Amino acid sequence: MAGWQRRVLTGLDALSARRRQMTDQLGLQSELMELVGERPRRLGDLVEATSLPAAARAYAVHLPWHRRLAVDLARPLGDDSWIYPVGRL
């Protein structure tokens, strides 16, 4: 039996869009890490809890690719996805 679940590939594709190195002059990566460090949050709620949600979403997608935040790719990736601290999925 061979094959990925389609949503895994879709999730990987979405994360890959923000995999390149990004500058973070507003410190949004630290904000996201601290918020998730308190407790796991849904992606939509996490982004809204930052000081600049419009920009924070890109970093919220960037960090799981680099293993600084964790997300369960077995579930469809979206605003309802739970974002976890690394090592506590």
Add this chain to the structure above:
Amino acid sequence: MDGDVADGREDVICPVQDLSGVPALASVPVRGFTWRARQRHRAGLQYLLATGRMHGFESLAERRLLLALDFTGGVEEVLSQPFRLRFTTADGADDHTPDFLVLLPGTAVLMDVRPAHLVKEKDSVSSPPQRGRHLRPDGVTRWWRAGSAGC
């Protein structure tokens, strides 16, 4: 190890057991990765963050594998179609070009990618002994530690 010069490039020919001595990083893909309208397979180039450059693929299944490899991290190098394997069976001479040679820390993995429904029984002829790792994600229908193949 023999070499034939053609078009300014040198073909390196060696037994499988001597593959580890071949300068793989200086090689070029066996085939190109061009694509045109109405072509049945989708070839192209995929960027890998791990290597910082583009890598050729010949199908969307191969492209997905490259993306997954990039996500796994730890990939040191990926060579598309690294060499042509020529061999003889009871049915005569044949050859096979593996899709990828993936260099990981301390090891190398040869990968062939094909949708499961396109895998035929005769494909096992060009596969080395199934020792070591043998996983089947997506269209990766056979891969093995390069050590098993003598790389």
